[in-house]
Amino acid sequence: MKRIKTDILILGAGSGGLSVAAGAAQMGADVTLLEGHKMGGDCLNYGCIPSKALIASAKAAYGQRNTSAFGVADAPGKVDYAAAKDHVAEVIAQIAPVDSQERFEGLGVRVIREYGRFISHDEVQAGDTIIAARRIVIATGSSPLVPPIPGLEEVPYETNETLFDLREKPGHLLIVGGGPIGMEMAQAHIRLGCKVTVIEGDKALAKDDPELAAVVLDTLRDEGVEIAEGAQAAQVRGTAGAIEVEAEDGRIFKGTHLLIAVGRKANTDGLDLHLGGIRPAQNGIDVDESLRTTNRRVYAIGDVAGGMQFTHVAGYHGGVVIRSLLFGLPSKAKTAHIPWATYTDPELAQVGLTEEQARKSHGSKLEVVRFAYAHNDRAIAERRTKGMIKVMVVRGRPVGASIVGYQAGELINLWALALANKMKMSQIANMVAPYPTIGEVNKRAAGAYFSPRLFESDTVKRVVRFVQRFIP
Incomplete structure (x- = not known):
């Protein structure tokens, strides 16, 4: 049995684990990374990347069959399903080197291709190796939930x-x-x-x-x-x-x-959490706001932390714990500014509170502004007029945004920025968007918030008439 010591031990080479490994190693920490399956985790191999690649094949087929509105004759859009899966595999292969063992070893990370299990509060066994670590990060992700349906x-x-x-x-x-x-x-x-x-x-x-x-x-x-x-x-x-x-x-x-x-279930089987003094939760591991477990040496990030199960959340969690791991500084994970998107056509995206949630939280203080894609000139030119944006506003600040339509997953970025930085609707309205772009949808939503205040206000009209008397 081999024994090694390390500053930071990471269990799992998915989005969260790799983020911590790369950041910590490049800032001088001794980092050991355990992965018993594929580097890159679920997102690269079974989730975000292959699904979006297959969706791209499907969009291409659908597009060929639906071009007549643009003055181009519809084509059959004949599908070779196996070739579409080849496209998926090629996309994964192109991205894989970024998450590879070789790349991370090049960054100075010690990579051990074994699963790990706790044998004490500060030791994990991986194959024939026992690793003693000053700090441990559990980033084992999640797996498909298979319900107990009879048969x-x-x-x-x-x-x-x-x-x-x-x-x-x-x-x-x-x-x-x-x-x-x-x-x-x-x-x-x-x-x-x-x-x-x-x-x-x-x-x-x-x-x-x-x-x-x-x-x-x-x-x-x-x-x-x-x-x-x-x-x-x-x-x-x-x-x-x-x-x-x-x-x-x-x-x-x-x-x-x-x-x-x-749905998904957190990957905690085989970790022997009890030997590490780590309390499990209903779907994952019990953590506090800083993502610490009941063992203060150990953090849990990403899907296994039991919250929002998105790749970008795991990456965000990695950034949160790096602050504590390397510098001993307090850092808390928040969720109000975390967006998500469903990549159907049209796309569906959300950040912050939905309308229903905002009404429960803010009652009569809430204003909901809307803008339809049908009034966006670029959407009309592209024949992408199906969709709308709703922004939930309280005292001049957005508390949530919901978008359905073309590129909704891209448009939601602005509102994620706004919520993360507590921006006002006036700051969104001040943005100048190039014309014609789908991105104008966001600015027009902000305009929809101010329009009643400017164009339907008797006070504003009286002030304008008064000023006009004195302008030469």
Whole structure:
């Protein structure tokens, strides 16, 4: 058994773990990184990157079939599903070197390709190596949650960890779960020539503003996706190519392939947290505002910390703990300024409070301003007029923004900046956006906040008439 000592030990080479490793090593700390599976974690290999690559293939196919509005004849958009998966693999391969063992060893990180488990409050065993560390960061991420649906263990199914290796185009894809992953893959597959049925026990896209989510769901239905809401899966049966999902209310859905997309579970199995004096939580590890666990030597970041499960949150958490790890300075993780996006077409994005949440928190102090894509000249030119923005404003400051439409995931960045820095609507209104751009949607939303104050105010009109008498 080998023994080593290190300043910082990181369990997991996903977004959060790699962020900490790169930052700490480059600032002079002795860093050891453990990864028993693939460098880059879920995002690179099974999540964000492959899903967006497949969505890009689907957009290309859909685009070819829908060009007549631009004066270009529609084309068949013939799909080679296996070749689309080749595209996915090529995208992963192109990005992989950034997350590779070689790159991080070049930064001075000691990389051990083993899983780790706690054997004491400051020691972790990885294979035949025991590592004693001054500080430990758990960044083990999450895995697909597979619910205990009767019959599921006997029926072949996909998760996001297997779907992107599938080479045979599904004839009819059944998707259990109507969250972001389920809806993104539903639209991608309908555009790639599959039949698709989404089976959701509650409401699809339930965490987003319902008014805006409806725009996405209506679009998917128009494209041919069957979305069955209030359909809690109660039984799965069948064999490869002939699968049935029966809902609690008796509805039966038949297809050739099954994708389980009901959520994520934190990767804590095998860590022996109790030996490290670390208390688990309902879905992950119990942490305080500084992301410290019940063992003050140990931090947990990203999905395993039990909060918002996004790659960019894991990266943000990495930045939060670096401050404490390297300099011993206090640092707290916040969530109010964290955006998220669902990459359907149209996209759906959110930061801060939704309208419903803002009304509960702020009551009559809340103002909700809206601006429709249909009034944006670039959107009209691109025939991308489906969508809108809603900004929740309290005393002149935005407390949330919800966007559905073309490039919503890009537009939400400005509002994330505004919330992170407690900006005022006047500062957004002062921005000059190039014309014509989709980005003008944000400025026009700020304008919609001030328009009633300027153009519908009797006081303003009286002042203007008075001043006009004295201007030569």
